């Protein structure tokens with residue numbers, strides 16, 4: 090193998106000769122192609138053409154890539170052939186990219202043709218090449234017609250380029266929130282409360298909804314009605330969430346015990362069933378975080394199997410829950426969200442060393458005498474630190490014992506909680522200190538009191 094330095098020092102003629110001498114050695118050729126680096130304007134790329142027929146798709150890909158660097162119209166005919174006929178989709182895409190990089194009017198015809206490629210990645214590459222000519226009637230017409238393309242990535246690019254809605258003026262700056270929501274806990278049904286809020290009021294929602302009928306605090310007539318209730322909750326959460334901001338939803342499959350020994354218990358895969366409702370609402374799936382607990386802290390289900398060891402009767406101890414991460418749809422990149430904060434807030438919100446680097450979070454669960462399903466502080470801390478900025482408004486529609494509120498407050502964020510059950514509402518009141526937080530004392534309101542406070 091030649092070294093990187095040697096490859097970079099050779100001129101086109103010498104490189105061509107080396108490739109010819111080693112024409113049967115694909116590993117050798119690949120090493121040369123990978124290390125060519127920037128090519129000078131006068132580089133003679135003719136020897137690269139030979140490699141367009143190579144059996145290895147990696148070599149064809151690299152040959153096309155290097156031809157693309159030359160932006161030489163003389164190669165258009167060869168690149169067009171590859172873009173049309175190469176069986177490997179990455180090679181076709183690279184050829185379309187090379188054609189697009191020429192930025193020449195003659196390339197439009199072939200790029201139009203590539204809008205019909207079966208691989209959406211190739212289509213997106215052709216769109217990219219054509220967007221250089223945005224504003225020309227024929228180009229705009231062809232690209233706009235892709236707004237209903239069957240592939241969602243293609244739709245997204247075209248909609249962003251041509252159909253960005255003129256959003257109505259926002260009631261406040263992105264980094265701000267309404268005073269009447271800051272450090273407030275409302276005793277009421279979360280949907281009823283949310284209906285009173287303006288669009289785009291909240292920066293982050295972190296919540297753990299009722300576990301269908303597995304715990305005592307809420308009972309639903311059927312699993313379907315439970316999922317539909319959650320759908321309605323997260324529809325409202327979507328409306329009141331600021332553009333491009335996050336929802337983190339903690340759920341896990343649950344088990345409803347059997348009626349008698351003659352029946353089986355039933356497991357309900359809540360995270361997987363709620364997911365498609367969320368996506369339909371418009372929440373964009375971002376990540377799945379797994380919260381892992383020590384085995385000793387969870388219910389023992391494997392005991393029976395340990396005794397009998399009979400296949401089919403295997404029931405592993407469930408040591409995980411999910412924290413699913415979703416983002417409210419926007420055409421803006423995350424950078425836009427970040428740029429809405431001043432330098433001081435960005436600096437103060439920087440996540441300190443020791444943050445979790447994987448999507449498996451090992452955290453001990455928390456047990457409480459009053460509430461049967463409280464978040465551990467560490468879980469809330471990570472979510473709030475990683476997904477919000479200082480002074481943001483953090484929401485939990487299912488307030489429970491108020492862990493999200495307490496943690497938000499300790500991290501310099503504001504909280505807004507709703508909790509239906511008066512027992513837990515009073516419990517939160519007991520646990521959250523009433524002292525001033527940046528001039529906003531914690532307030533505990535009935536639904537009527539909250540309504541009365543909204544101007």
Ligand SMILES: C[S@@+](CC[C@H](N)C(=O)[O-])C[C@H]1O[C@@H](n2cnc3c(N)ncnc32)[C@H](O)[C@@H]1O
Pocket residue numbers: 277278279280296297298299300306307460462463464465486487488489490491492493507508509510513
């Ligand atoms: C799983 S617990 C949340 C526990 C909380 N994460 C904590 O750390 O304490 C769900 C809570 O939602 C409350 N809840 C159930 N239905 C509600 C509704 N429609 N509106 C508001 N709260 C509700 C229950 O009373 C319960 O306290």
